Amino acid sequence: MANTIISPNRYVQGRGELKNLPEHAKKLGKKLFVIISASGLKRVRDLLEKSFENTGMELVFEEFQGECCETEIKRLGSRFQENKCDLVVGVGGGKIHDSAKAAAYYQGAPVVIIPTIASTDAPCSALSVIYSETGVFERYLFLNSNPDLVLVDTDIIAAAPSRLLVSGMGDALATYFEARAVAASGALSCAGGKPTKGALALAKLCYETLLEDGVKAKLAVEAGACTQAVENIIEANTYLSGIGFESGGLAGAHAIHNGLTVIKDCHHLYHGEKVAFGTLTQLVLENAGQKLLEEVIGFCMDVGLPTTFAELGMARPDKDLLMEAAVRACSPDDTLVNMPFEVTPEMVYAAMVGADALGRYFKN
Template structure:
């Protein structure tokens, strides 16, 4: 059995936030907007005015800043018995993932409005939950993918380049993970076999990122979206999300377990963590020197981390490497690889990366 999942509708482009009311009105007439104070400054008024123009009632609930089970419970309690038809999560991955589970727990449809392109959370149905110290503690599922993903590239382009580079990292890894997952006969996020469509999207995602990075980064510096920037955002948000959920994950994402266990590294952006995880995966795949040289050159252009120190580690000591390896080795995604790998394999791969 194969399963392919996707949002019901994806809308991207400059200025599309102003039409969110029209999109919401098709889904429901009452909505809750979850966003932090910074995001509310950026797009709160536009969402409120557009919703009002279409007769959609909107309640705003400020986001506390971290996706924890306590924060989800707080927002659900704040909503109370007056359940909305729609929950909107606006902002980065933490806010959006919080919105998914609030929507699930209140029986509402979910709409994601990313203000950064730092990862592919906006299109998916899963949410990664952390504790107050940003240690990964659980993965939850909404009842389905978002009803709507609305991506205003006039907003996205104003976010720091560091966030865009994280999105590049998250997108870059997918083809390697999907290929490994399929090759190992692993299941995708839906607990089924991966359709060919997911692999095709993963390959297109990789090609799009490699081909458009330079011109997209130039557009970011200029502050005006161009065709390359639109393509890079689509790859980072849409293609990457569809590829990972329906295609499956492997070592690159399995590494986030161990990386999140190291102080400093735990606070690195998800896309930067998995980009480092890809280097580990490629070492485990025994990629040749020319391939690794090409990948490292791209990492430098994309401003992706090549060393643990660039992720925030004080040092790549033996104990740090062993902690990362031991914790990562227990991740379920590590089994979706073409051979059995253990902590010693992972530690050796990290040591080769650090020595390069």
């Protein structure tokens, strides 16, 4: 099997870049179907409409209904056809990005992704995570290609609540450790081949950037500033993690996240917050060294990512419910099979309990 790396056709990041969308989009379509939340519309509608004045291009706004599920994807496709649009644009967070990519895939249309937050690594990937209407993970939808354009306006992202940026760090935290596990096992990445040295290098750079700039970026965003550290973390959360996870591969952390989606007490958490605990659980499964565990847990504590059941919303975790999550994580259709050793639900349950114990130990 060949080594493979894939990426979006174009990635553009910088302050004030949203105003330049017409210049990029004109190469892809003339009537833009813009999928956006109600709150996102309030934040950027005026800027978007002003940017498209006198361009001969048209914007059709469609409010996202909240979940990346089969029903919503079909609804968006119908609205795209009804309005005779020729380009899908997803403006917002991960679920909007994945819904936009899926809708464009089924409509055979190009797609532009515009993050307004840096909370996941969804923008760059040729992958949509499909959930049920109630938010339980169902499957991965692998797409024919990555987005045609990812446009990142760092002024907009820096203005979002810091918890969203931190959630993105939690998602990005898994990138290196999962890619490393996939490379060790000889498994295939989401790109359909074995990880390239380039993908592994990007995944490692992602982790190093989090350690170097994570705390500085969080503090800057809380102070209302878009510093170089913020720019670096936005790139790590969005691009480095996006290429790193897709072409490096997924393993334990994201499968454990998917298992946690069956626990209602965790539904209030963002994707990256659950992935961070999944990363710690994967490291326990691997029996990682004390120094590395201290480094990862220390980072999570410094930026505010969960390391205990209590921080996940489970003050008194139920053993049967944790086992249900462990069984779900070990589904043969999920990515725990990419670990370099066989993993059973009993091992995942024990690793989650061990991760919680470590988190409590370091906090005390």
